[in-house]
Amino acid sequence: MNRTRTNDRSARSRHGRAAAGKGGSRTGSQAPRRSDGPARSGGYGRRPATVQGEFELPRTITPALPPVEGFAELDMPEHLLTELGKQGVTAPFPIQGATLPNSLAGRDVLGRGRTGSGKTLAFGLALLARTAGQRAEPRQPLGLILVPTRELAQQVTDALTPYARSVRLRLATVVGGMSIGRQAGALRGGAEVVVATPGRLKDLIDRGDCRLNHVGITVLDEADQMADMGFMPQVTALLDQVRPEGQRMLFSATLDRNVDLLVRRYLTDPVVHSVDPSAGTVTTMEHHVLHVHGADKHATTTEIAARDGRVIMFLDTKHAVDRLTQDLLNSGVRAAALHGGKSQPQRTRTLAQFKTGHVTVLVATNVAARGIHVDNLDLVVNVDPPTDHKDYLHRSGRTARAGESGSVVTLVTPNQRRGMVRLMADAGIRPQTTQIRSGDEALSRITGAQAPSGIPVVITAPVVERPKRSAPSRGRRRPSSATRRAPVRQTVLDAVA
């Protein structure tokens, strides 16, 4: 397999990158300032002021290789191609067809593609293909994927695990809220690829459990979110430790000026693939604004939650999430709360229960807004309207993924109307606006709303994932360690081979 890079990067030095970053940087290298606005406890605590505004795409100097229409045209290990077939991934999505020829050749990539358009495999296949055949030394991974949230780290690990296994690469997931000792152990054992949130990775490096000087490929998924969350200083500190001549890829559905610094300093002559400007152009997604009176909002929300089928409901604060979840449970709706105030095992269990259908309503802060993929999720409800159009696009993007269709409903009280009009204009969306009340036929037509049973429910039983057996065992007891295994998949390290 040809791993020759098409651009000569040997002349590039870290110093050169830094210089490039300084030259005309609009963001500077300081941490984004903390917002003076209202506290958002949406899982992240207060959110730093975002440096928004139109993002200027960098210019590509070396022309990009042409897109491919089939995976077989790509310079990828045979085992990866076979695994794609096994996973039922038969043809590349546009962002994959466009970026993979270049990323497989070692080019830096800046990829902006709609929510649910397949960015994970776009960067994941390139990283795995180019790392295949190499073996990591203890504590010295070869590839790094940085993501903003723990759930996303786990999801990226899960999505890439079958492909990594097919080429005998070991993945380690490094996130906060879980045993650092176990994560250190996995790194000591050797992991070619680390999927990490920045804070925990820094902790492991500080402890001497990880070094990035062998990392030749670095991916930033949802880079703008990491910047919004105030992770920029950590992200740049980590990027300064990876191999200076290595490959970097930056992917997100939205990019704004707060990633300027990353792009200028850390991407060299990147191939740019930008499907859309930052607009809500997923054609299979319907957008509804439902005007509702404040006094009727709670009843309306409850009826929507009682629909048949899944729904994710976004609210601004942890407290509001907990309160609505409890109210829904009291009304007979199988709801569960996800926010940054929950322990990581709770967060993992809740998401797993939502994915299996054990709970039908996920009530969440923005911690669930980015990257999370749940099959057959056809409705997203903004119980609290999002703060800005980026949040709107990412929250919405939990539905209508990979060509499926779905609806996004935002409940808007009279005093929120003007702000919502502006937000929709910023997002490039023309929603269908309807005045509704609880019990309305229109509400039920748009969302499937119905009256809840009124019989309180308690979500107790955890999801039990037992290994499937082809035939019932007779007389042989399973080893007790297997039966004692935690009922829900471990959040970290389960993908380590």
Ligand SMILES: Nc1ncnc2c1ncn2[C@@H]1O[C@H](COP(=O)(O)OP(=O)(O)OP(=O)(O)O)[C@@H](O)[C@H]1O
């Ligand atoms: N080539 C393909 N063929 C079929 N399904 C695919 C293909 N590529 C990706 N998918 C599926 O599409 C879904 C969405 O992919 P993914 O999570 O990578 O989207 P994304 O672009 O990262 O979205 P977001 O911006 O929300 O993070 C996943 O279920 C994934 O398995």
Ligand SMILES: [Mg+2]
């Ligand atoms: Mg993604």
